[in-house]
Amino acid sequence: MVHCFRFTEPTCHMKLRCHPSDFCVDERNSLSVGRSGSFAVYRLKKSGWTTLDVLQKLARDLKINRRRIHHAGLKDRHAETSQVITIEHGPQRDFDFESFAISYQGQAQRAVTAHDIEGNVFSLVMRSVTENERLQAEKSLPVVQATGLTNYFDDQRFGSFIPGHSFIAEHWIRREYERALWLMFAEPRAEDGRDERQQREILRTHWNQWSQCKQELERSHRRSIVTFLDDRPGDFKGAWERVNADLRGLCLSAFQSYLWNAIVDGLIRERLPDESRREIQIVTGALACPDLVEKQMMGDLSELEIPLPSARLLKQTINDPNVLEMVQTGVEKLGWQLEAIKVQTPRDRFFSRGLRALTVPVNDLTWSFSDDDLFENRDKLELKFTLPKGSYATMLIKQIMPSVDPD
Numbered sequence: 002m003v004h005c006f007r008f009t010e011p012t013c014h015m016k017l018r019c020h021p022s023d024f025c026v027d028e029r030n031s032l033s034v035g036r037s038g039s040f041a042v043y044r045l046k047k048s049g050w051t052t053l054d055v056l057q058k059l060a061r062d063l064k065i066n067r068r069r070i071h072h073a074g075l076k077d078r079h080a081e082t083s084q085v086i087t088i089e090h091g092p093q094r095d096f097d098f099e100s101f102a103i104s105y106q107g108q109a110q111r112a113v114t115a116h117d118i119e120g121n122v123f124s125l126v127m128r129s130v131t132e133n134e135r136l137q138a139e140k141s142l143p144v145v146q147a148t149g150l151t152n153y154f155d156d157q158r159f160g161s162f163i164p165g166h167s168f169i170a171e172h173w174i175r176r177e178y179e180r181a182l183w184l185m186f187a188e189p190r191a192e193d194g195r196d197e198r199q200q201r202e203i204l205r206t207h208w209n210q211w212s213q214c215k216q217e218l219e220r221s222h223r224r225s226i227v228t229f230l231d232d233r234p235g236d237f238k239g240a241w242e243r244v245n246a247d248l249r250g251l252c253l254s255a256f257q258s259y260l261w262n263a264i265v266d267g268l269i270r271e272r273l274p275d276e277s278r279r280e281i282q283i284v285t286g287a288l289a290c291p292d293l294v295e296k297q298m299m300g301d302l303s304e305l306e307i308p309l310p311s312a313r314l315l316k317q318t319i320n321d322p323n324v325l326e327m328v329q330t331g332v333e334k335l336g337w338q339l340e341a342i343k344v345q346t347p348r349d350r351f352f353s354r355g356l357r358a359l360t361v362p363v364n365d366l367t368w369s370f371s372d373d374d375l376f377e378n379r380d381k382l383e384l385k386f387t388l389p390k391g392s393y394a395t396m397l398i399k400q401i402m403p404s405v406d407p408d
Contacts, residue, residue, distance in 0.1 A: 014129055014130070014131045014134060014379075015127050015128070015129055015130050015131075015134050015382075015398075015402055016127070016128045016129045016376075017125070017126075017127055017128070017395075017398065018079050018080070019126075019128050019375060020126075021048045021049070021079070021080060021081045022081055022126075023125065023126040023127075023128070024077070024079065024080040024081065024123075024125055024126075024394075025080065025081045025082070025123065025124040025125075026076055026077065026080055026081070026082040026083070026084075026121050026122070026123055026394070027082075027083045027121065027122040027123075027124075028073065028074060028076070028082075028083060028084040028085060028118060028121055029118070029119040029120050029121065029122060029387075030073060030084070030085040030113065030117050030118055030119065031117050031118075031119050032073075032085060032087075032109055032113045032117040033109060033110070034106050034107040034108070034109055035107055035108060035109070036107060036108055037108055037110075038108040038109045038110040038111075039089055039090060039108075039110070040071075040087040040088065040089055040090075040091070040108065040109045040110070040111060040112055040113075041087065041088050041089075041090070041091030041092065041093055041105065041107075041108060041109075042085060042086075042087050042105075042106040042107050042108065042109050042113070043085070043086050043087070043088070043091070043096075043103045043104060043105055043106055044083060044084070044085060044103070044104045044106055045072075045082075045083070045084050045085070045086050045101060045102075045103050046081070046082070046083045046101060046102050046103075046104075047076070047081075047082055047100060047101035047102075048080065048081045048082070048100055048101070049078060049079075049100045050078060050100055050101055051075070051076075051078045052072055052074070052075045052076050052084070053075065053247050053251075054078075055101055056070045056072060056086070058098075059088075059096070059103070062096075063088075063091075063092070065088070069088055069089040069090070069091070070086060070087070070088050070089075070091075071086065071087045071088075071089075071112035071113050071114070072084065072085075072086045072113065073085055073086075073113045073114060073115050073117050073118045073390075074115060074118055074121075074390060074391075075157075077157055085106075085113050085117070086103070086113065087109060087112045087113045089112065092105075093105055093108075115390065115391075118390035119390070120364075120387050120388060120389050120390060121387065121388055121390065121392075121394075122365075122385075122386075122387050123384070123385065123386055123387070123388065123394040124383075124384070124385050125383070125384045125385075125394060125398070126381055126382070126383050126384075127381060127382040127383075127384070127398065127402075128373050128375055128376055128379070128381045129373060129375075129376040129379045129381075130370070130373070130379055130380040130381060130382050131379065131380075132380075134402055135370060135380050135382070137401070137402065138368075138382060138401050138402060140293060141293065141400070141401035141402075142366070142368055142401055144293050144294070144295075145363055145366070145397065145400060145401060146363060146366045147296065148291070148294065148295070148296040148299065148303065148360070149296075149303065149360040149361055149362050149363060150360060150361050150362075150363050150388070150392065150396060150397050150400060151265070151269070151290045151291065151359070151360055151396070151400060152265075152357060152358055152359060152360055152361045152392055152396075153262050153265065153266075153283070153288055153290075153393070153396050154258035154259075154261065154262055154393065155283055155393035155395045155396045155399075156283050156284045156395065157393065157395070158254060158255060158258045158393075159255050159258070159259070159283070159284050159285055160251065160255070161185075161248075161251050161252045161255045162255050162259070162284060162285060163184060163188055163190055164191075164284065164285075166184060166188065167184075168252070168255055168256040168259060169181050169184045169185055169252040169255075169256075170252045170253045170255065170256035170257075171256060172184065173241070173249070173252065173253075173344070174341070174342065174343060174344060174345070176238070176345060178237035178238045178240070178241040179237040181241055181252075182226070182237055182240055182241060182244070183204075183208070185244065185248070185252075186201065186204055186223045186226065187201050187204035187205045187208065188201070188205075189201055189202075189205075196219075200218060200219065200221070200223060203217045203218055204218075204223070204227075209234075211227050211228075211230045211231035211234065212231050214227045214231075215227050215228055215231055222244075222245055225243070226240050226243060226244060229243055238346070241347075242346065242347040246347075246349050246350055249347075249349075249350050250350040253344070253350055253351070253352055253353075254353065257309055257310060257311060257342075257352050257353060259285055260310045260331070260332055260335065260337070260342070261307060261309055261310060261357060262283075262285070262288060263331055263332075263334070263335055264307055264310065264327060264328060264331030264332070265288075265307060265359055266288045266289050267330075267331055267334065268302060268305075268327065268331075268359070269289040269290065269291065269302065270289045272300065272302055273289075273291060273294065273298070273299075273302075277291060277292060277294050277298060278290060278291055278292050278294075279292040281396075281399040281400060282399075283399075290399075290400050299360070302359055302360070303359070303360045304359075305324070305358070305359040306324075306356040306357065306358050306359070307324065307327070307328065307356065307357055307358075307359055308324065308325070308328055308354075308355070308356055308357075309352070309353050309354060309355055309356075309357060310328050310331070310332050310339060310342060310352075311339070311342045311343060311351075311352035311353075311354070312339060312340045312341065312342050312343035312352075313343070313351070313352060313354050314328065314339060314354070315339060315340060317354065357391065358389075361388060361389050361392050362389075363386050363387075363388065363397060364386065364387040364388075365385065365386055365387045366384070366385070366386040367384070367385045367386070368382060368383065368384050368385075369382075369383050370382055370383075371383070384397075384398075
């Protein structure tokens with residue numbers, strides 16, 4: 002049986018990731034690798050795993066502190082991906098697991114970081130493409146090739162977000178630790194499997210009855226948090242501090258990315274007339290994109306770099322005060338003040354600092370259509386291209402595929 006990812010537009014027939022090999026990502030990394038240095042460098046190739054899950058398993062198997070293992074970027078679970086990782090004083094050998102492989106590359110003088118990523122090379126196969134979708138893609142691809150991609154964060158960034166609820170990070174920075182814990186470990190999610198649904202149900206049924214929860218829960222990070230609360234009832238702040246720091250960091254990234262998207266969405270709606278834009282859907286809601294717009298119509302939007310919003314921005318030097326005003330206005334429309342977007346405790350994770358381009362180039366873009374070997378009377382579209390670090394291939398697909406009337 003073929004299981005495919007389908008986009009959220011109800012009239013989009015195109016399917017993605019029918020096979021892991023339909024979505025391939027190769028990280029291009031500039032870390033200097035040689036024969037000396039305290040950090041062993043590896044190329045991680047995986048499918049069916051998140052980057053963080055691989056690193057956790059690797060730390061357990063090697064019996065080392067997780068902090069010794071570093072990565073540059075987070076790569077999608079539902080894809081065949083390749084990326085660089087480093088281990089401080091790591092073994093100089095390869096590792097081979099069922100769903101991922103780690104090959105030793107050499108030594109480096111420091112750990113790999115996000116700054117080392119030069120870009121990601123994507124090879125995608127989109128299937129079950131209708132005639133209308135093909136016609137739209139044939140119009141859109143040359144435009145995107147010439148003008149670039151609207152650089153929104155896509156669904157992969159929002160794994161901790163539960164539709165219908167606030168972001169977990171909102172409760173964290175408001176010091177509503179119990180609510181943050183509830184959303185993290187108890188609130189059901191549409192993508193949960195049977196076992197995960199059961200574990201969440203136990204907590205919802207017996208919340209604040211920590212001894213009962215501890216008896217029924219399987220051994221896990223969730224159960225260790227419950228054990229802490231059983232020993233110290235009501236200390237939700239202390240329990241939140243014991244939540245895995247990587248998980249908490251993903252919550253901050255999700256909320257900050259949502260704010261950034263909202264700022265850009267507002268700018269596009271303000272600057273482009275209705276007939277020059279259309280909407281795409283992501284898990285957090287609708288976003289406005291230019292629709293077959295020439296680069297000159299974008300004006301200064303195509304050149305803008307928007308800071309990642311947080312209170313840290315107020316301490317940075319912003320060359321253009323209009324940009325800071327854009328950010329402040331954008332977050333105020335969502336009910337926030339910029340100075341309030343900060344972490345009080347625990348201070349082992351922070352909102353990111355930096356600029357993100359509103360549009361990015363799509364380099365080395367090639368495409369071809371052919372008959373789909375999986376879906377009768379449909380086409381498949383094969384795409385190859387390179388994007389800068391932090392940009393999303395799925396966002397490119399959403400911006401070239403239309404919302405068309407059903408066949």
